[in-house]
Amino acid sequence: MSVTLPTDLPALLNDCSTGFALPRPFYTRADIYEHDIAAYWNQSWIWVGHVCQIPDAGDYFLFDYAQESLIITRDRTGNVRAYLNICRHRGSRVCTEAAGNTRLFVCPYHAWSYDLNGQLRGGRDMGPDFDPSAYGLFEAHLRVFDGLIFVCPGETAPEIDPGLDRLRPLTAPFGLENLRIAHSASYPVPANWKLAVENYMECYHCAPSHKEYSRSHSLKDPASMTDELLGAMRDRARAAGLPDEILSLPETGDTGMNFYYRRYPLYPGYETGSHAGAPLAPLLGTLGGYDGGATDLQIGILNNFLIYSDHVVGYRFIPRGLQETDIQVVWYVRGDAEAGRDYDRDALTWLWHVTSLDDERIIRINQQGVNAHRFVPGPLSQMEWGVQSFYDNYLSTIGRSVS
Template sequence: MEEGFKELISKYQGSQSLPRQFYTSETVYKMDIQHYWNHSWIWVGHINQIPNVGDFFVFDYGYESVIIARDKNDSVNAFLNVCRHRGSRVCIEKSGNTRLFVCPYHAWTYELNGSLRAAREMEENFNTAEYSLKKVNLRIFHGLIFICVADNPPNIDEGLLQLEPLVEPFEFENLKIVHSANYPVAANWKLALENYMECYHCAPAHLEYSRSHSLKDPSSANIELKNCMLKKSMDVGLSGEELHINLLESNNVEMDFYFSRYPLFQGYKTGSKSGEKLAPLLGRLKDFDGGTSDIQIGILNNFLSYSDHVIGYRFIPRSLQITDIEVIWMVREDAEEGKDYNLEDLTWLWHCTSQDDERIIALNQKGVNSNHYVPGPLSNMEWGIKAFHAGYLKQLEEKTNINS
C-alpha cells in the first residue's frame, strides 16, 4: 500500500468531510486516477455523436485519453489514445470523421477498430496483430456510452438491468446533444462532485434553481406535492418506483445506482425560467407530470431527466486542483432549434447554477488549502457525500492493497 495511506485513512472520521490531504496531495490525486477513475465506468457521450462509419470523438480525464469510434462493421469501439510504438497520442482532434487513425509522430496507422494496419521500416518478423491500440471496455445503455479502462471493470450490467424499466419511457436512445458547456473550477474533483451530491447548499447558493426545485431531500420534501406528482407520473407513462443500490450493501452490484423522481414547485412543468415547457416531450410521455428524475449510474455519472430534456453532469479531473464541470443538454433527436426549442431558454437554469458552483467550489478549495482546515460534521442532507466517501475509500483501500 502507498506509504502513509493507511495513516491518512485512519484520520477519517465517518460523517465528516475528508482530511485535507485528500484535496491537496499530489500523491492522493495520482491514486485517485489510478485506483478510482481507472476502475470506474465513465459516461463519455451519446451514440448520436457517431451515427456514421468513421465518426469518432475523444474523451480525456486525468492522464488518460480514449477514442470512441464507429468502425466499418458499424460497431462502436473504444481504445486508448496511446500509440503502441512509443506512446504518442494518436488522435489529436476532439471529434470528426476519418478512414484511419495515423499517429502524427512516426505514422503508425490504425484501422477504425484499433487494429494496426501499417508500421514503416520494422523488422521482417514484425507482427502487426500484436500491436493494436489497447481496447477499452464499453457499454451502451439506451444510447448513453460508458467506458472503463480497467482490465477487470466493476459489474455494471446488473444495475443497468434494474434501472432499465425506470428510464425506458424517456427513450434516451432517441436523444441528441444540442449543447455542452465547460465550467473550469480551481478545485479538486472530489470537492466538485461532493457539491453535486448534496442540496444543503441549494437554497443559500442557487437563487434561480430554488425558484423551481425542491431541496431534493426526503425529509424536507412536501409529501402531499410528491404524492400528487407520483400519481400524475404514472398517468403520463412513468414509473413511481425508486432505485437505490449501494455497493456497500449489495453482494450482486459493484457500483452505486440511484433513481428518484421528485416534484418541482407548483406552476413548473420543467426546469425553465417561466415554468413552461422548453422542448417536445421525451419518449412516450403523454404530458408533463411536474417532476424531474435524479439518475446516477455509478457515483461519477449524473443525469437529471425532466419531461422535455435531459441534463448530464460530469466532473472531470484535469490536475490536482483543476476540475472541469461539464454540463450537457439533450433533447429529442427530431426537435429543431428555433422551432421546437430555444437554446438560450433551454440552457438558462443549469448555466446559472453551474456558474454559482464555480464560485462556491473554488471558495471551498481555498478554505481547505488552509493549514488550519479541520474536517467538519456533515448534515443529514449531505447523505450523498457520506455514501461517496464510503465507496471511494473502500475502493482505494482494495486497489492499493492489491498493488502493494
C-alpha cells in the same frame, strides 16, 4: 496495471471517519491526486458521450481527463468501440483532433496505422519478426445504456450490467437512446475534483446557494415534499406513462458500484426546469404529458443526469490537475427537435448555466478554505448522505490498492 501508492496512504485512510469530511491531504497533495487517477478514475465507469455523436462508421470523438485520452468510435460493422489514445509504438497520441470521421487512425509521429477495430494495419520497417497482431490499440471496456456511452479504461471493470438491467424499465419511457445534444459547456473551477463531486452529491447547499434552482425544485427542502405534493406528481406520472418508483439501487457486485434513480416533484406551476415553469422542448420518448417531476439518475458516482419531461442535463466533473477541474454540462433534447423551431437554446440552458456559475463560486471558495493548514474535517448533515455514499465508494476503491 501497477499503481504507485503514497507511502502514508494506509495511515490517511485510517484517519477518515464515517460522517465527517475527508482530511486535508486528499484535496491538496499531488501524490494523492495521481493515485486518484490511477486507482479510482481508471478503474471506474465513466460517461463519455452519446451515440448521437457517432452516427456513421468511422465517426469518432475524444474524451480526455487528467493525463488520459480515449477514442470513442463506430466501426464498420456499426459497433461502438473505445480505445486508449496511445500509439503502441512509442506512446504518441494517435488522434489529436477532438472529433471527426476517418477510415484509419494514423499516428502523426511515425505513421503507424490502426483499423477502426483497433488492429494495427502497418508499422514501417519493423523487420521480418514483427507481429502486427500483438500491437493493436488498447481497448477499453464499454457499455451503451439507452444511447449513453460508458467506458472503463482499466484492465478490469466494476460489475455494471445488473444495475443497468434494473434501471432500464425506469428510464425506458424517456427514450434516452433518441437524443441530440442541444448545447454543452465547461466551467473550469480551481479545486480538486472530489470537492466538485461532493458538491453535486448533496442539496444541503441548494437553498442558500442556488436561488433560481430553489424556486422550482423541492429537493432543496425535504420537508416540502409533502404527501400531497408527492401524490400529485405520482398520479401525473402514471398518466404520462412514467413509473412512479422512487428507488435507490444498492451497490452491485464485489467491486461495488452505485446506482440511483429518484423522481421528485417540482413545485406547483413548474412543468420542467425553466425560468417560469413553462415547457422548453418536445416531450421525451413516449411520455404522454408533463408530470411536474424531475429524475435524479446516477450510474456510478462519476456519472449524473437530471431528466425532465422534455430535456436531459448530464453532469460530470473532469480532473485536469490537482486543483483544476472542469464542470462539464451537456443539455440533450429529443432527437428530432430543432433549435429555433422546437426549443430556444438560451431558455433551455438558463437554469443549469446560472446554477453551474454558482457551483464554480462555492467550490472555489471551498477549496480555498480546505487549503488552510487549520482545516479540520467537520461533521456531515443529514442532507449530506450522498457525500458519505461518495466517500464510501471512493475510500473502498482506493483502499483496494493498499490491500
